Amino acid sequence: MAEQSRRDFIGLALGGISTVGGVLALGAMKKSWDPLPSVQSAGFVSVDLSGMNEGEMHTVQWRGKPVFILRKSADTPSNDKRDIRIGEKRFVVLIGLCTHLGCIPSYEASSRTFKCACHGGVFDASGIQTFGPPPRPLDIPPFKCNGETIVLGEEGAEYQKMTKKA
Amino acid sequence: MAQIKKAEGLIDWLDQRLAVKAFMRVMMSEYWIPKNINFLWAMGVVLIALFAVLLVTGLLLLMYYKPDVNLAFDSVNYTIMQEVEYGWLWRHMHGVAASATFLIIYIHLFTAIYYGSYKKGREMIWLTGMVLFVAFSAEAFSGYMLPWGQMSYWAAQVITNLFSGIPVIGDEVVIWIRGDYVVADATLTRFFMLHVVLLPLVILAVIAVHFYSLRFPHVNNQDSVELDFEAEAQKYKEGRIKESRVVPFWPVFLSKDFFVVGFFMTFFFFLVCYHFDFAMDPINFEPANSMKTPAHIYPEWYFLWNYEVLRGFFFDIGGIAAMDIGLIAFVFANVVFFLLPFLDRNAMNTAPAHKRPAFFVWFWLLIVDMIVLTVYGKLPPTGVNAWVGFFAAVVFLGLFIALPFITKLESKGERQ
Numbered sequence: 383m384a385e386q387s388r389r390d391f392i393g394l395a396l397g398g399i400s401t402v403g404g405v406l407a408l409g410a411m412k413k414s415w416d417p418l419p420s421v422q423s424a425g426f427v428s429v430d431l432s433g434m435n436e437g438e439m440h441t442v443q444w445r446g447k448p449v450f451i452l453r454k455s456a457d458t459p460s461n462d463k464r465d466i467r468i469g470e471k472r473f474v475v476l477i478g479l480c481t482h483l484g485c486i487p488s489y490e491a492s493s494r495t496f497k498c499a500c501h502g503g504v505f506d507a508s509g510i511q512t513f514g515p516p517p518r519p520l521d522i523p524p525f526k527c528n529g530e531t532i533v534l535g536e537e538g539a540e541y542q543k544m545t546k547k548a
Numbered sequence: 549m550a551q552i553k554k555a556e557g558l559i560d561w562l563d564q565r566l567a568v569k570a571f572m573r574v575m576m577s578e579y580w581i582p583k584n585i586n587f588l589w590a591m592g593v594v595l596i597a598l599f600a601v602l603l604v605t606g607l608l609l610l611m612y613y614k615p616d617v618n619l620a621f622d623s624v625n626y627t628i629m630q631e632v633e634y635g636w637l638w639r640h641m642h643g644v645a646a647s648a649t650f651l652i653i654y655i656h657l658f659t660a661i662y663y664g665s666y667k668k669g670r671e672m673i674w675l676t677g678m679v680l681f682v683a684f685s686a687e688a689f690s691g692y693m694l695p696w697g698q699m700s701y702w703a704a705q706v707i708t709n710l711f712s713g714i715p716v717i718g719d720e721v722v723i724w725i726r727g728d729y730v731v732a733d734a735t736l737t738r739f740f741m742l743h744v745v746l747l748p749l750v751i752l753a754v755i756a757v758h759f760y761s762l763r764f765p766h767v768n769n770q771d772s773v774e775l776d777f778e779a780e781a782q783k784y785k786e787g788r789i790k791e792s793r794v795v796p797f798w799p800v801f802l803s804k805d806f807f808v809v810g811f812f813m814t815f816f817f818f819l820v821c822y823h824f825d826f827a828m829d830p831i832n833f834e835p836a837n838s839m840k841t842p843a844h845i846y847p848e849w850y851f852l853w854n855y856e857v858l859r860g861f862f863f864d865i866g867g868i869a870a871m872d873i874g875l876i877a878f879v880f881a882n883v884v885f886f887l888l889p890f891l892d893r894n895a896m897n898t899a900p901a902h903k904r905p906a907f908f909v910w911f912w913l914l915i916v917d918m919i920v921l922t923v924y925g926k927l928p929p930t931g932v933n934a935w936v937g938f939f940a941a942v943v944f945l946g947l948f949i950a951l952p953f954i955t956k957l958e959s960k961g962e963r964q
Binding site: 412415416417418421441443445446447448482483484485486498499500501502514515516517 | 702710724729730738838839840842843844861862869870871872928934
């Protein structure tokens with residue numbers, strides 16, 4: 383009986399320590415797969431908007447993603463929840479990845495829409511989906527306005543106001 | 549322990565230490581296979597041959613391939629294709645063998661469905677086979693990323709993005725899998741690890757279990773006759789070879805398999821030498837560019853049916869977003885084949901499909917529907933194509949939902 387309980391103890395001790403070690407090791411493995419700090423801090427991108435003409439669309443890269451910056455022309459419908467007003471000018475800043483499966487839509491200036499070639503999704507000039515499989519509007523990246531320059535990656539007052547409304 | 553004596557020869561020396569004779573008997577010369585089978589029963593050995601080709605060519609490619617976003621494309625398209633002697637051969641053999649493996653897996657799988665080899669004691673063979681299908685799919689997907697061309701990149705982007713469909717934690721899971729906000733260097737290197745080490749290890753282990761699970765229920769036959777394997781084996785061993793309804797795996801059965809393998813490998817090398825381009829999408833000869841999506845993104849042919857089920861649902865139904873319906877259908881399509889032995893409610897009838905009228909119709913509808921899905925999976929999803937894809941996807945789901953009812957009715961009919 384004494385021998386039996388000693389074997390039980392050894393078994394339980396080994397099992398217990400292995401379980402704890404295994405769980406900790408799984409946590410370490412999970413973290414090894416996380417994005418590296420250098421990747422996470424990969425940047426705050428400043429874009430100068432002062433030189434953009436009406437109806438012009440620029441694509442900049444931010445954290446490996448394309449970001450669309452469109453200056454709306456006067457006759458483009460405005461969207462108070464998504465437009466960034468700098469003085470008289472209206473801009474929209476959108477992450478240029480289709481919310482369906484992550485393809486990059488292209489901007490068609492004539493119809494003022496973003497069209498995704500992969501599965502036929504269409505977004506209007508404010509980034510709202512109007513056709514096809516996209517489940518939600520194009521995402522707005524965190525931004526902060528500094529005069530006529532915006533910084534992507536920082537959450538400014540305008541961005542916070544925008545996300546609250548949405 | 550056995551008494552070790554002076555050996556009479558090399559075989560005897562090994563036999564005293566490793567019992568090689570008993571091992572050969574159990575694994576080869578007294579492993580009994582029914583006589584009434586056809587060439588479709590050779591697909592397993594064809595797959596082994598293809599896996600060997602993939603392994604050997606893979607090792608040669610591995611010596612020059614560089615899993616780094618700045619080097620990968622050139623290491624494949626310049627170093628391996630132009631500098632390494634016969635590098636082009638290893639690459640084309642590897643690419644064509646990957647495609648051919650899926651062709652044979654599909655034949656293997658549908659043979660099992662047609663002849664009812666997935667039920668009545670053979671469920672574990674079916675389940676381990678489906679695990680192999682999933683492991684090979686992961687292997688194909690991770691391997692497709694390695695040349696780091698436009699299609700590699702965007703296929704990786706689209707497929708990893710599927711995980712964003714997981715409720716609540718989806719977006720974080722996608723970043724975790726990629727190791728970056730987008731498919732990037734970290735993604736390439738970790739999928740390289742999966743492709744060359746982890747997944748091959750898993751595949752080898754599951755192949756062993758797959759073979760083992762075949763041993764007790766035995767190989768099915770094309771008339772699904774119940775054989776008394778011990779009695780039939782006894783007849784064979786007594787020399788009544790014609791009367792016996794079984795043959796030993798080695799040398800009798802394998803020699804037939806070798807004929808089929810020889811025939812198939814002729815076709816394989818014909819493809820490698822003259823039509824290797826079908827496994828080489830031209831879009832993938834443009835280096836990966838995260839700022840430019842190719843006009844059409846489609847997977848290799850063997851994933852098209854699955855892809856079409858995913859994108860077939862292109863409009864919202866009853867307040868559920870089109871994308872979510874597509875994802876649910878996609879998950880369903882990937883899981884449902886696993887459930888086949890349990891969806892079949894007439895588990896004791898293992899007759900081939902042509903002796904089961906309702907099941908026969910079901911089987912060929914499934915084949916036709918999957919061909920339609922495959923064809924439309926490659927076409928741009930616009931206009932009438934989108935609707936064909938939608939209906940084919942609905943039919944696919946419907947067939948599996950109908951299967952329990954069809955087989956239940958069949959079993960009722962038999963009892964009367």
